[in-house]
Amino acid sequence: MANIRLDKYLADMQLGTRSQVKEYIRKGRILVNNNNVMSPNAKVDTKIDIILFDGRNISYEDFEYYMLNKPAGVLSATRDKHSDTVLDIIQGFTRKDLFPVGRLDKDTEGLLLITNDGMLAHNLLSPKKHVDKTYFAKINGKVLPKHILEFANGIYIEEDIKTLPATLKILTSGIESEIELTIHEGKFHQVKKMFEKIDTEVTYLKRLSMGTLVLDDNLQPGEYRKLTDSEIEDLKSIKVE
Secondary structure, three states: OOEEEHHHHHHHOOOOOHHHHHHHHHOOOEEEOOEEOOOOOOEEEOOOOOEEEOOEEOOOOOOOEEEEEEOOOOEOOOOOOOOOEHHHHOOOOOOOOOEEOOOOOOOOEEEEEEEOOHHHHHHHHOOOOOOOEEEEEEEEOOOOHHHHHHHHHOOEEEOOEEOOOOEEEEEEOOOEEEEEEEEOOOOOOHHHHHHHOOOOEEEEEEEEEEOOEEOOOOOOOOOEEEOOHHHHHHHHOOOOO
């Protein structure tokens, strides 16, 4: 984005509603490159112009990117009348159009990308790309070496729905097992359904990575941080075929 109206610039950066920011402009509280601009219709360049509100710099951000360690009990949605959503957790964001990239079940924890970059989200979620997603899970039941091959060959989770080959790593095996699983798609309740098909049950599920993005070990459930420039660049290197 380059040239946009001044009132849109300020509203996008959540300085207030359109009517509120127009009032700020008319009262001379906004400087553009150290000059008073009294017209809300004035065009500003988001890349080079310096916008001040009462002396405070209001820089323009086209996109924001957050890594969230999603806690259990929170919906992967933008809003909900009855439950907390992942956007209720993020504080101090600038853009109003943030959304979660993909979904984790309400009881699932772990890595969730929050952004307003629609193109990046499309690339990560595109069925054509088969972007890797790795999960840690606790399993009620014994996971055996033979299941590694079964998962590698793909499993019918429905009568006519077969998963792509998946990589299963058994961490512990017993009455309760612990595993890591890497899948390359995101079918509804896929991980849980895969283990149901081998007569076991997922009792705890946490996403560890998505594509090049790996959950920060320092983030506790419910904590988040902005992505680094290198993390953003790595994610953007994924192109739709």
